Amino acid sequence: MHQEAIVVATYPRDDAEHAFERAVLPERPRLYALAVTITRDLAEAEDAVQDTMLSAWRSWAKVRDPNRPGPWLTRICVNHCLQRQRRINRLLRSGDTREVLLRPPIEFEGELLDFDRAFAQLSVRQRAVFALHVHHGYTLNECARLLGCRPGTARSHLGRAVAALRREMINA
């Protein structure tokens, strides 16, 4: 038998682990959909969710409402998306593009391709606010809380994102 099977099977599981599995693991598909729309990259989104799980596990003892971890997880996930994008930006600035996949995750066509190109040019915070607000239905105040900024800043991000998208879509 593979050794890791033994490792996992005999690993002592306490109540915290069970509670974590019950409450947090089912959130992963939702977080993945969230991360995909912010990062536009399937692998980055998957990694962001994995990082979210790790962070969540480390902070599990401190969570306020273990039965409703959704908002808490969403905030962690958004932060990891931003962090990962900052790392990619650093690599791009340094000219090291070996680890950066510069292509859209899905082959778009027509106006969706135009939109993808325009969306890719936004800053990650602009993308995050736009995706959270337009697709995931968060209000701008909620977006601000998720990004850890003021509501006015979130509005500013959204306004600039919308202006840039309109401009790029017209020029496309």
Add this chain to the structure above:
Amino acid sequence: MPEDPLRENDELLRVARSYFTSLASAPVPRSLESHTLLPTPSRRTSGARRAVTSALAFAAVAAALFLIVFGVGHVLVQRHGTPATLQPSARATATPAVSPPPGGPVPARLNGNWVSPAPTGNPDDAAHLILQGAKFEIQTSGGFSFGMVAVNGNEIDFFNGDVCRIPLPGGVGRYQWTLSGNSLHLTPLNIDPCGGRTRPLANATYIKQAS
């Protein structure tokens, strides 16, 4: 209340919603579907690291291998009638001599979270090493991995890593550990077969984080 620059009948809104729906329809990776506590990252940066994450899957694969080997062996024995030459190989594959490196779980002074600051000083690039009992976990800006450790005197061996997945007796990275105050230094004693571990571990100095 912040003002929303988008209106419900906005053309941009229509395209954006269609775009996000397409994006979000991407299938959820298997690693995010399975119910395992420690997730298996798929790191594009470090090559193919799509791994089976559940113990059940491992057990199923091992059982399937056992059945295949045993079944083929049995068929060959029946066909040729020379079991003496076939039995050893079948037995060797089915029950490999796997023994972990000598040693025990990490001593109390090594238990805990350790961080190795990045040369750039950027906290995002710092490496984290978590030692807990007989388990390790490494987190870097490029991803994280986990596996088992055994400590024997001043030697700490990392094995059963989830990334390289080399079964014992292979896949053992041997390091010498020295502790000086809150500072843990790791010196490689062999060429770690899991190359991805070398960068965060070899000749690295970690600082104990307050728990």
